[in-house]
Amino acid sequence: MKSSAVQAEDLVLGYGSTVALSKSSFAIPAGKVTAVIGPNGSGKSTLLSAVAGLIDPISGSIEVLAGTSSSHRIAYVLQTTKVNDALPISVREVVMMGRYAGTGAYRRLDQDDRDAVAEAMERTGITDLAGRHLNDLSGGQRQRVFVAQGLAQEHDLLLLDEPLTGIDFPTAQAIDFVIHDELARGCTVVMTTHDLSEAQVADNVLLLSGRVVAHGSPTDVLTTEHLKDAYGAALLHVEDGRVFLDDAAHRPVEGRHVHRDRIIHTESSQSDLHKE
Numbered sequence: 001m002k003s004s005a006v007q008a009e010d011l012v013l014g015y016g017s018t019v020a021l022s023k024s025s026f027a028i029p030a031g032k033v034t035a036v037i038g039p040n041g042s043g044k045s046t047l048l049s050a051v052a053g054l055i056d057p058i059s060g061s062i063e064v065l066a067g068t069s070s071s072h073r074i075a076y077v078l079q080t081t082k083v084n085d086a087l088p089i090s091v092r093e094v095v096m097m098g099r100y101a102g103t104g105a106y107r108r109l110d111q112d113d114r115d116a117v118a119e120a121m122e123r124t125g126i127t128d129l130a131g132r133h134l135n136d137l138s139g140g141q142r143q144r145v146f147v148a149q150g151l152a153q154e155h156d157l158l159l160l161d162e163p164l165t166g167i168d169f170p171t172a173q174a175i176d177f178v179i180h181d182e183l184a185r186g187c188t189v190v191m192t193t194h195d196l197s198e199a200q201v202a203d204n205v206l207l208l209s210g211r212v213v214a215h216g217s218p219t220d221v222l223t224t225e226h227l228k229d230a231y232g233a234a235l236l237h238v239e240d241g242r243v244f245l246d247d248a249a250h251r252p253v254e255g256r257h258v259h260r261d262r263i264i265h266t267e268s269s270q271s272d273l274h275k276e
Contacts, residue, residue, distance in 0.1 A: 005030040005157055005188040006051055010060035013046050020046040023060060024212035028190060028204065030065075033179060035199040035218075036192045038208035039231050044192040047208065048159050051190065052076040064157065075155035077146050079162050091137070091145050092130040095121055098152030120151035123181065125174045140171035147175060158182055160191040164198060196222065196245065 006028035013021040021043035028034045028051075036044045049055045050062050052074050064074065075098070087094075098120070099113040121127045124144040134142055143163065150158060163175050182189050191202075199205050205221040207213045209230040214221040224243060231245060 003030060004028065004065050006062065006190075007065055008060065008062040011050070011062050012058040012060050013043065013050050013055065014058050015046075015055070019058065020210070021050075021208070022211040025060075026206060026212050026215040028188070028206070030188050031183065031186055032203035033183065033189045033191065034204040034206060035202035036190060036206045036208065037194065037196070037199045038213075040194075041210075042208040042230070043210060044208055045161055047206070048076065048161055048190065048192060051157070052159055073153070073155040074157045074159065075150040075153040076159040077150035077161065077163065079165070087134055089133065090130065091126060091132055091134070092117065092121070094134065094145050095126075095148045095152050098149040116154075117148075117152050120148040123151060123174075123178055124148040125170065138168065139166060140168035143167055143171050144174055147178060151178065155187065157188045157190070160189065162192050162194065164191075164193060164195065194245075196227075196243065 004027045008027070009025050010023050011021065011025065012019060012023050036047060038044055046055070050057065051064065053064075054076075095117050096109065096113070099109055099116060118127070121130060124147050126141065126144050126148055129137065129141060129145070134145065137145065147160070147163060150160075160175075164172060167175075179189050179191075191198075193199060199207075200218045200222055202218060204216065205218050206215045207221050207226055207230050213230045214223075214226045222243075227243060
């Protein structure tokens with residue numbers, strides 16, 4: 001497997017005349033977990049769409065390089081909030097849709113397809129939900145269904161759009177297991193997140209703010225200087241060497257699982273935050 005799963009050079013992304021990501025160059029390492037982090041509107045989901053081949057660059061290039069096959073197969077799991085979860089279909093049927101990504105919509109699914117669906121459901125802990133409808137499930141259960149749909153696809157690169165947002169503890173455990181299992185299988189995982197603590201335990205981090213502010217190891221990227229550049233001093237707070245974000249859009253919600261302590265430590269002191 002090559003050292004990079006994705007390589008971008010002078011990449012500019014957007015929709016029509018609106019630029020979502022200004023000229024940026026970066027690499028995503030193969031066989032690792034990359035966390036894509038940044039404030040709302042920073043270009044995280046747009047970047048995933050470009051990696052998935054759903055949008056073309058305005059300029060520059062982005063190339064998927066790594067994979068266990070020449071096809072460089074990609075599975076893209078959207079946030080459940082972006083999917084009509086009231087569709088009158090069963091959990092098994094939703095997961096089965098993942099198989100059509102590689103087979104085409106008109107080929108009859110065979111035993112290999114059914115086995116792949118059963119394995120994906122088992123890996124995400126939703127086998128017992130197979131006959132239920134999406135609108136009968138909790139938010140965390142629906143999240144696992146769509147992760148299972150992605151796993152059912154034959155893929156070398158798994159893209160997850162905020163998979164750990166607003167979920168319960170069993171779902172957090174299931175997705176953690178999936179991510180580690182994907183790495184053991186030689187897959188590359190790229191996930192967007194708003195949680196600094198999630199980024200801190202990833203192998204690689206892309207910090208966005210309408211451009212790639214920094215990329216590399218969590219130690220190199222999650223510095224006070226870089227975070228201030230991306231989020232601004234109004235959202236970033238440092239107390240006794242600990243950094244946290246005062247972001248109203250991503251504050252913990254009562255009754256929802258907080259996967260990790262959202263406060264991280266950096267090498268910077270509080271005075272660094274106020275340097276000009």
